[in-house]
Amino acid sequence: MKKWISITPKPLKMKAFQLSESMVSSGELDEEKRIEGRLIGNSPMFFINTLYGKVRATPSDWIIESPQGDIYPMNEDEFNKMFDYQMRYL
Numbered sequence: 563m564k565k566w567i568s569i570t571p572k573p574l575k576m577k578a579f580q581l582s583e584s585m586v587s588s589g590e591l592d593e594e595k596r597i598e599g600r601l602i603g604n605s606p607m608f609f610i611n612t613l614y615g616k617v618r619a620t621p622s623d624w625i626i627e628s629p630q631g632d633i634y635p636m637n638e639d640e641f642n643k644m645f646d647y648q649m650r651y652l
Contacts, residue, residue, distance in 0.1 A: 577627045578647070580638075581608055581619055596633055597625065610635050 585591055586599035586606040598609045608619040612634045619625070619635035626641075627633050636644075 574629055576629065578624050578641070578645070581621050581623050581625060581635075583621045585621075608635070 581599075583606045585608075586601060591597045591599055591608075596611045598611075600607060600609075606621055608621075608623070610617045610619055610625065610633060613632050617635055620637075622638050623635045624638065624641040625633055625635055
């Protein structure tokens with residue numbers, strides 16, 4: 563018979579930044595070319611190269627970097643549900 567136990571994951575140290583419309587024209591995106599920003603019509607759009615392929619992101623989405631260096635986008639609502647954060651700049 564299985565005996566379930568309650569577990570809590572250990573905290574991970576991760577980094578994140580929020581995308582903004584100004585990043586498309588300013589060139590302040592990832593130097594390693596993992597993030598590409600461009601205008602589609604009049605709307606800024608971002609494309610993130612993840613382990614699972616290219617993923618689309620929009621301004622106000624967050625880019626999260628795992629401890630292993632992988633990056634992925636997350637919309638602002640999900641980010642605020644999953645993470646507590648302090649605005650400490652690295």
